[in-house]
Amino acid sequence: MATSEQKPLEFKIPNLEGVEKPIKNVVFRVSRFDPDKDSKPYYKDYEVPVYRFTTVLDGLIYIKYNLDPTLAVRYSCRMGVCGSCAMVVNGRERLACKTNVLSLNSSIVTVRPLNNLPLIRDIVTDLRPFLEKHRKVMPYIIRDDIEAHQDREFLQSPAELDEYMMLTDCIKCGLCYSACPTTATDELFLGPQALAQAYRYTVDTRDAGAKQRFEVVDSPHGVWRCHFAGACSAACPKGVDPAFAIQQLKKLILYRRGAMEKRKPAPESDKVREGISVEEVVKNIPKEWPSPPAPK
C-alpha cells in the first residue's frame, strides 16, 4: 500500500528519437513474380518510412497494407520463432522479422526469395523439397518398444542431452538450405538441415535408429557431398551449427558405425539407470506442490 511518506516512483524518460517519427525513408527493392503473368522475376522499388525498431518484415507489411496489396509475403510469429519469414536480404539469408532495417546500414534494402527452392510467388518459396528431405532422415526417436511405453519417458542424463541440445533449436526456416553451395548444384543433396537433424537423432541415447538413418545419409547424395563451406552455420538465425553436426555425422559413420547400429537405447523411466530408480525419484516428489507464499 502506498503511503504519503513513500517517494513517488521516478520514471526515466527514454530516448524517443526514431520511435515517434521515422528516421528516414528507405527504398525496399522487392523481387516480384506472378506465375500467371510474369515469365521471370523482376524487382520493384517501394519507399518505406523507417523507425528505430523497424524490421525488414515491418517494411514488407507496410508495403502490403499501404502501397501494394498484391505483394505476397509469408510470415507468422514476428519474433524469430516460426521461421516463416526466411528470405534473402541484401544478399544474405536472414529472418525478415529479426533484421532491423537500420542495422543493414543501407539506403536500399533488396529482398528476394530463398535460393535452391521453387518459387511460388514474389518472395514466397515452396518449402516442400526441403521438408521432404527433413522427413527422409526420420527426425524422430526410433525404437522397437516405443508403442509399449507411450505413457512414460525414456531416461537421459544432462551430459547425454548436451550431445545434441544445440541442434534442437532448429526452426526449419530453410536459411541454411538456401545458403548451401552444394544444394545449389546438387538438387538431390539432403542439405544441412536434414543432415544435422540426422545427427541430432542418431546421437540421442534414447534412439536406436542409427542403421536406418545411415542407410539414408551414407548415400551418393548424402553426408559425403558436404564440402564444409560453413555457409549453413553462418546463415542460421538460431545459433545452430549444421556444418559441425555434419562433420560429426561423417565421423560417426566412419569410426563408430558398428557400435551405433548395435547400441541399445536408453531404458524407459521405470528401469534403473545410473543407480537411480524412478520409484526412488517418485518417492521423493512431494504429495502436494507447496503453495506460493501468501502476499503480505
Next chain:
Amino acid sequence: MMRESTLMWIQYITGLGILVLGALHFASLTFLAPGGYPGALEYTTVFSRYTDPLWAAALEAFLALLSYHVFNGFRIMLLELNQGSGWSKAVNATMFLAALVVFLYGTRTIITFYLGGVV
C-alpha cells in the same frame, strides 16, 4: 557398389598416400637423384629409378593411389554437377573404366622400364 562411406574412406587414405609418395616422387627427381638436381631428369638417371625394384614399387603404388583418387574425385564432381539414375550409372561406369585404363597403361610403362626395355 560399395557404400559411399567406404569409397570416401579410401579417398581420404589415398589422398594421404599421394601426399607421401608424391613428395617421394618429386624428391627422387630432384635432390635424391644420383648426382643431384642438375642431371636428375636425364634419361639414364630416370631409367635407373625404374630399374630399382623399390622405386618401381613406389611408382606403381603412386600410380594406383592417383588412379583411384583422381577418378573418384571426378565422379564426385560429376554427380554434383548433374543428377539422375542414368547419369549416375554412366558416371560410375565411365570413371571406373577410365581409372582402370590409366592404371593399366601406367603399369605397362613401369614394367617395360623395369624389364630394361624402351618403348
